[in-house]
Amino acid sequence: MDAMTRQLTGPNVWTAADLESGEPYVRHLTETDLDALDNAFDLTDLIADLLDRLQNGMGYAILRGLPVGTRYTSEEAARIHQTLAERLGEIVPQNRDGDLSVLLEDARHPAQPSGTYASKAGAPFHTDPTDIVSYLCLAPAGSGGARVLASAATLYNSLSREHPEWLDLVSREYATDREGQEPPGEPGWTSRPIFSTNGGGTLTCSLSPKRIMSAMRFEDVPRLGAEEMTCLMYLESLLRRPGTAVHVALRAGDMEFVNNHTVIHSRTGFVDDPSDPDHQRKLRRLWIDIS
Known part of the structure; x- marks a missing residue:
């Protein structure tokens, strides 16, 4: 595989330093865009731009400027978010209950499902088992809760320069823990390589170090050897190396889109402001398949 033996170049190869001059991943919604969303007008240009950013650009995009709480209620904003997702591809279930939309809010909320995403602690770096994950920010946290994103191609380039013996x-395929969210009757883990190439020869990534390690709780999952464990720890250290990942603070009304094949993501820990509903973190999440 050619992409596995050369240094990668292109817009999906980036570091935090490359984004210091601005926010190239942000598209600000115009009044024309909002009118189109209001009246179900043609969204071809908006969707084409979003897909280009996700598939041919840096693999990450934010649509900013949806006026939640003024022009739109939370429910209306969620419908707009869903409409855009449906234009991109197919919205797919996220858990064993078949939920197509998951609301992430205060981890103490009784309706909140279990899982890392239900915790106020920082989330580990991972990719999701779908093409695109998208979040609608209805309210940010009082403090913290930044999205942390890194280029998979940049990670691969560092690996190939510093440890080519691990390519x-x-x-190879690694078992990955499904953390109890597999559909009934299916195995609790799935297997896939960390780096591979798609049909067009483009590098694609599936990396969740924590889930790879926790998959060994299943008796039928092969044990990781010392070299494999060392490699995983090295990849994790690359993601946390200063300057690799960009931190993004979502604002109310932001719609975030992440290409899971080219961008690895996590989240910092957060604290809500109990006295201010506008600063109690609330996100709506969708998983989208576009293949």
């Missing part, structure tokens, strides 16, 4: 390791 074979990352192309």
Whole structure:
């Protein structure tokens, strides 16, 4: 595989330093865009731009400027978010209950499902088992809760320069824990390589170090060897290396889109402001398949 033996270039190869001059991943919604969303007008240009950013650009995009709480209620904003997702592809279930939309809010809320995303602690770096994950921010946290994103191609380039002897390791299949969210009757883990190439020869990534390690709780999952564990720890250290990942603070009304094949993501811990509903973190999440 050619992409596995060369340094990658292109717009999906980036570091935090490349984004210091601005926010190139943000598209500000215009009044024309909002009118189109209001009246179900043609959204071809908006969707084409979003897809281009996700598939041919840096793999990450934010649509900013949806006036939640003024022009739109939370429910109306959620419908707009869903409409855009449906134009991108197919909205798919996120858990064993078949939920197509998951609301992430105060981890103490009785309706909140279990899982890392239900915790106020920082989330580990991971990719999701869908093409695109999208969040609608209805309210940010009082403090913290930044989205943390890194280029998978940049990670691969660092690996190939510093430890080319591990290129074979990352192309092998690894069991990944489904954390109890598998559909009834299916195995609790799935298997896939960390780095591979798609039909067009483009590098694609599936990396969740925590879930790879926790998959060994299943008796039928092969144990990781010392070299494999060291490689995983190295990849994790690359993601946390200063300057690699960009931190993004979502604003109310932001709609975030992440290409899971080219961008690895996490979240910092957060604290809500109990006295201010506008600063109690609330996100609506969708998983989208576009293949």
